[in-house]
Amino acid sequence: MKFNKHIENIKTYEGGKPIELVVREFGIDPKDVVKLASNENPNGCSLKVQDAVKNIVANMALYPDDSMMKLKAGLSRRFGMDDENIIIGSGSDQVIELAVYAKTNKESKILTNGVTFAMYEVYAKHVGCEIIKTTSTDTHDLEQFYTLYKEHKPEIIFLCTPNNPTGDASDAKEIFEFISKIDSDTLVIVDGAYMEYAKAKDASKAIEPKELIDKFDNVLYLGTFSKAYGLGGMRVGYGIARLDIIKQLYKLRPPFNITTLSLEAASVALEDEEFVKNSIEMNFNEMKRYKNFANEQKIDIIESYTNFVTLCFEKPKNSSKIADALLKRGMIVRDLSGYGMNAIRVTVGKPEQNSKFFELLVEYL
Incomplete structure (x- = not known):
């Protein structure tokens, strides 16, 4: 075959x-x-999450709320963004997948750090596009990123901060300065899966999605409930971007992609600060x-x-x-x-x- x-x-x-x-x-x-x-x-x-999930098990015969209204409302309050600027994925991985499918093809290129989250490359290879990497390992060398950007003109640039699997993080100021030099037709994906930890340790590393999206129309911010919120088994992530980007991602999103249990767990987890x-x-x-x-x-x-x-x-x-x-x-x-x-x-x-x-x-x- x-x-x-x-x-x-x-x-x-x-x-x-x-x-x-x-x-x-x-x-x-x-x-x-x-x-x-x-x-x-x-x-x-959170124990509050465990209690909440127990209370809705009886409704498993029904499909989940595909508008994801409760979770979106919680994220909207948390980040000061409108509901329409948010998309929920089965882990932030799924949002990455949707973005790659929406933006690239076999003629495209993506740009990543030399060592970073493996799924950026995997999803890019799904559509046959070329992967360009820096030579960096334990840091994001943004000067090298910019040199490679000018040379290759990638469709997507992935910035993972803090970075997985190394743990380093870029200063927010440097990230903003870098994005300001990127053409508006290049999608910059800022993966903040570990941002809750970075914010707590060093304010200079903290990136607020609202500030990012208000300033740039070509940025997709990613977050997840798998790490600080302890919901790895529930598989809930999210993307935040301008409405025109979110609309394109929604065209590729499968229906009912988040379970009823996962939606309830994430909604309650968000409130237990x-x-x-x-x-x-x-x-x-x-x-x-x-x-x-x-x-x-x-x-x-x-x-x-x-x-x-x-x-x-x-x-x-x-x-x-x-x-x-x-x-x-x-x-x-x-x-x-x-x-x-x-x-x-x-x-x-x-x-x-x-x-x-x-x-x-x-x-x-």
């Missing part, structure tokens, strides 16, 4: 290994497995332990504005072997060798989870 040639070289995206797989492969007791690979909130989600605040506070308190640990072990650590850290190793240490050895002990982390880095990405967990990580890594090293 023949398939489209441009998908032949697409690598299947691999998420962090599930706990169930580790239990099955290595015979480890589930209570002894710690997953620090997928940047989930170790505190789970105390849960998010406490989760972020714990995250950065525990991150200090990672920085101290890295210094003690003489491991390079990238300054992170997210809920994970990236630990970089000098040869002969090998990140793949380290990740595999930890996995066999029930500690799931993310090996970044596939990104060309001799590094592992570790979600900042609860204190006891982090202590176990430190202990196992020291044993291996």
